[in-house]
Amino acid sequence: DAMVIQNPRYQVTQFGKPVTLSCSQTLNHNVMYWYQQKSSQAPKLLFHYYDKDFNNEADTPDNFQSRRPNTSFCFLDIRSPGLGDAAMYLCATSRERRTSYNEQFFGPGTRLTVL
Amino acid sequence: GEDVEQSLFLSVREGDSSVINCTYTDSSSTYLYWYKQEPGAGLQLLTYIFSNMDMKQDQRLTVLLNKKDKHLSLRIADTQTGDSAIYFCAESYTGTASKLTFGTGTRLQVTL
Numbered sequence: 001d002a003m004v005i006q007n008p009r010y011q012v013t014q015f016g017k018p019v020t021l022s023c024s025q026t027l028n029h030n031v032m033y034w035y036q037q038k039s040s041q042a043p044k045l046l047f048h049y050y051d052k053d054f055n056n057e058a059d060t061p062d063n064f065q066s067r068r069p070n071t072s073f074c075f076l077d078i079r080s081p082g083l084g085d086a087a088m089y090l091c092a093t094s095r096e097r098r099t100s101y102n103e104q105f106f107g108p109g110t111r112l113t114v115l
Numbered sequence: 116g117e118d119v120e121q122s123l124f125l126s127v128r129e130g131d132s133s134v135i136n137c138t139y140t141d142s143s144s145t146y147l148y149w150y151k152q153e154p155g156a157g158l159q160l161l162t163y164i165f166s167n168m169d170m171k172q173d174q175r176l177t178v179l180l181n182k183k184d185k186h187l188s189l190r191i192a193d194t195q196t197g198d199s200a201i202y203f204c205a206e207s208y209t210g211t212a213s214k215l216t217f218g219t220g221t222r223l224q225v226t227l
Binding site: 106 | 119123145146148150155156157158160165207214215216217218220
């Protein structure tokens, strides 16, 4: 089945220690997104890639970076994780970037714990 | 600004109807969506409605949109235990390509 895969499902890191979360997709979609979801809160868009074009949200901290080496893979790098960065990180894809109907397909998420 | 609000929790008995509500503030919304998140899983699109419609039915799901009041609801008929999950409404709007703004989610608990 075509899908969005996130690894690892659970990640523990230390305060200030860089961490990378991984997302891959077999849907061959052009757009890939990273969301941060804290407990009992709405998923918050951090950034998205349209093909190789990187689009950062205005309020995404500089501590968060992303890489998309090819269509299938996208990485979220947190350079110096703080306690406030503990959250579920969701990767999603969509076929195209549209101003109208935009179905996004989500991976299961990576739960990040910062000690 | 963009703000999408939902009540946090809803409990219903199996076989009853569930109604999950959502209010949004941006009148330029073009599409509104309902996503379901089961424990340990990602969000899954359940249904959506275009902003020029006021109702959409899809099997057990009925979406009602009151654009004047900026109110969206999801009705689940004959609710089953497998419907227990968190339900998120989301909106997309003209001029912000690809961006979805999500509500805080409503946790639906189905009891026997």
